[in-house]
Amino acid sequence: VHSGRGGQFEKAALADGSRLLITTQGGVRVVGTDDDRVTVDDATLARWDGDADTRTLDLPCAEGDDRARDNCGGMPLVHVPAGVTLTVRARDAGIDVSDVRGALSLSTVNGDVTVQDSGTKEARQRLVTRNGSVRATGLAARDVGAETVNGDVDLLCATSPDTLDGVSRNGSVRVTLPVDAPPYATDTNTVNGRSVVDVPAAASADRRHRLTLRTVNGDAEAHLG
Incomplete structure (x- = not known):
């Protein structure tokens, strides 16, 4: 369930072949699954925009929010449908992707x-x-x-x-x-x-x-x- 455009996010349906963009100022671990949903841990701060052709999951680094602590240079875990077309834009940590069977575009600066x-x-x-x-x-x-x-x-x-x-x-x-x-x-x-x-x-x-x-x-x- 997600609370709408730009709201706090827990999970959302996404079909195989859909385009997903993950943005973060830290890093991220992405694991492909047989499920048809994008999910994050309940303790992770995430925002979802599901209205565009490319769905966007943002993992913001808000220093004053405990839920964003792992986003600030950390590696929060995201599960995605295995067949998505995945783009990840990170900054100050690594990107770790496993079992995602679509096209990948992964970029970071320090990691x-x-x-x-x-x-x-x-x-x-x-x-x-x-x-x-x-x-x-x-x-x-x-x-x-x-x-x-x-x-x-x-x-x-x-x-x-x-x-x-x-x-x-x-x-x-x-x-x-x-x-x-x-x-x-x-x-x-x-x-x-x-x-x-x-x-x-x-x-x-x-x-x-x-x-x-x-x-x-x-x-x-x-x-x-």
Whole structure:
């Protein structure tokens, strides 16, 4: 039940395939479930806007409200239907997503982006932070964009994406593709580190699958796993 636009929120129905935006000044843990509802813990302050095409769940940081304490740099837990298209915009903590089988767009500034057993092979997955690492296991995607400035990018893919871009400045970029991955047109570049590619190489005219890994200070690696 939620109390209307902008009001205190506990739960709301949301169909698979719907678009959900979560905003927070801290971080958030998001877990996909077989339920058709978005839920937060009763002790967590949250506000819901269910009137737009993209539903919005805001986790405000109001220092004077005890219910918002975990929102201020913490990691409150949100359960969502597993098939939603999920966007998370965080700021001063990490984003942790597991078992969400839709398209993902996850961004924070100071914190890690961690993804487990999520995504879908038909969608683009965007995973971005500035000061932190991007780590994913069991990631399904058609296209992947993973980026940080200060931290590692470490991706273990459950499917073979058409394109994958992994970028860091101060950290290593490592990608593991399925053992049956097709040949890739691969572009790896590092200034202070090693470059290792153990995936099949595509013919020069074949650009159907592209892998781009770039860093300045760190290794750039692509493997089959």
